[in-house]
Amino acid sequence: MPLLAGAVWGMTAAIRSEAAAAIVVAGILVVVVGLLAWRRRSVVAAAVACLGALCALSGGVHAAASTFDPVAALAREGASATVVVQVGAGRTWEATATRPALWRGTATLQHLQARGQAWDSRADVVVMATGDAARTWAELPLGARVTTSARLQEPEPGEAAWAVVRVRGAPSDVADAGLPWNVVGALREGLRAACAPLPEDARALVPALVVGDTEAMSDDLRDRFVATGLTHLTAVSGANLTLMLGFLRLLAVWVGVRGRWIAVVLSGGVAGFVLLCLGEPSVLRAAAMGLVGLAALGHGGGPRAGVRRLAVAVIVVVLLAPAMALSVGFALSVLATGGLLWWARPFAEALGRWLPRWLADALAVPLAAQVATEPVVVALAGQVSVVAVLANLAAAPFVGPATVLGLGATLAAPVLMPLAHGLAWLAGWCAVGIAQVARWGEALPGAAVPLRADLGAQAVVAAMCLLAAAVLPAILRRPIATLTLAGALAVALLRPPVSPGWPDPGWRVATCDVGQGDATIVRTGPRQAAVIDTGPDPRLLSRCLDQLGVEAVPLLILTHLHADHAGGLTALTGRGVAMVVTSSVRTPAAADRSIGEVLPGVPRVVAAGGERWGLGAATLTIVAAPRPATITTHSEGESSAENDASLLIRAEVDGLSLVVAGDAEESTQTSHARLGAAVDADVLVVPHHGSRRHSAAFFDAVSPTVALISVGAGNDYGHPADSTVRAVTQTGARVFRTDEHGSITVAPAPGGLSVTPQR
Known part of the structure; x- marks a missing residue:
């Protein structure tokens, strides 16, 4: 099989x-x-x-x-059409300074009119609404049948949808969803309502654990779950279904159900689960994996029989939903289930020689799942999560009660809301425990070790996982060996992760991987460096500075005050910041105030252009700055005007030159290009994370040997744009990106530069 x-x-x-x-x-x-x-x-x-x-x-x-197919053909041509769709689940992204609000959801296309013709269809599509329309679409009831005008686009390669429907406004002719959808919608809305009074983390996590509704999860919480290997808890997975079926079986036995009727009850539970979670391909995947796990637990037969059942489930899922063959979630589900079937029992038996059986089982399950899924996780995240096993172990006692109590709240909400509030309150406390595990785990300095996600690295990780699975039973049955391994893991978590060969001991310039933001480090002496921008996340910047060995910051320059460049200020507390340099543009006002709050007593210089600081072997110059009062100082929001008012900085250290232009856009970059030799440099930090709004003349003026793009993986802005990468490459520069390479160091080398990526 x-x-x-x-x-x-x-x-x-x-x-x-x-x-x-x-x-x-x-x-x-x-x-x-x-x-x-x-x-x-x-x-x-x-x-x-x-x-x-x-x-x-x-x-x-x-x-x-x-x-x-006419739908696919029209999508390839980018045709305008009037469509009738039945709306499924979706998620909203709030507006930012550079992007309007966005709603993205699944839907079934029912009717299509374009170019004087009409077609009926049952194609799965993705609906996207932006701006003011996003909120309207987000408020539609599940299953609503709506009419709207839209432009069709091709989906991403491997995506199950036949087309992307980009709507052009609010929907019209909203029709009732029908009884099944109304019931599902009422249950899901009831769960949200029951969770509404809970703390923020609990309000977001309980619906995610029960029905995979991650709408309320903040990006910060999502990142923490990814770093600690807990993100599988927020997806509709076989684990959710297994927990629900286990609870349903206990309830059925308690009320007197016996024999084959138990199978009937459990089958009904599977059908209800699929309906409650909207019957999407990921839910079918979860149903198949959950049933495999339950069958293996209920009927035994050893790991071989379990793997045979898993193989049958794979065949069924792939034949019914071919798009699952390229789904990373499907691969993770299969590997995790296979790991539990094949390795959990040997691990538990080895630990059971000297630990209580319940504790041995609790340790074996997350360990087996982590070993099985690690190669795919590395490919996804570009890092090895050191804390994942411990985080999953710590979270495990909270997951079952949170899921079961949340399910109870879901069922009780339409009938008796006070009872639903009580169950949700209990589930919320468990969810808070899971969130706290994610926060504590992610905060550990060695929580994740960056690793380049290429084929060679994945092959090495896969081989190491197979080797670990083979030798772990021999280690786990010996208390001293197990405790020594656990102690080494604890030490690794308390120290910043070390990537072999990174950083280059002779580094002079570094770009830190801080997600969707910028943070550039210029070495000024032993354990000292100037920092240009801080990125959005202080934890990521602090980790990078620790890895680089930076303990003192004699100069901090903020190109502008947007959160993706100044949000990580708190990472510099305790690092001896001697001076802060900003432009005369002091918006957003909250960010401007935070400088004095986070770094009280640190002198602040408002640059007008031409300022220069000599720090050890490094010289930093403000080449260009905006005129005073370019932008009002009373604004609390962010705008593209602040991007264009970014400081232009040139740094020189040991013969290596660097240019940083913040988020300057095309018109400002064109002005910078006229500065000639003042912007010529060996290294360029590509402005605005590689936005498509670029000036080829500026890139030509800098004429870099190395171009660094600081950008977040999978960001919603389309950064970096292919056209920008091509324009930089045409200057002869080698391009390195933090989303692909992690943090990057550059050092002088005989005849050129030495670039060392973290992964």
């Missing part, structure tokens, strides 16, 4: 990837296996070949459908 599952999964993934090389290789393998089956009279090989051929045929049919 694993061979059959691998054939189905691999062939479907190759076809869905639309990569010619992958399709050709998969086709050759199917032919080879088919010939082998014919020569050896092998039933298994014949089954593998037949299923592979079936998937190839299915993929061909899908490709043909996507080629000739």
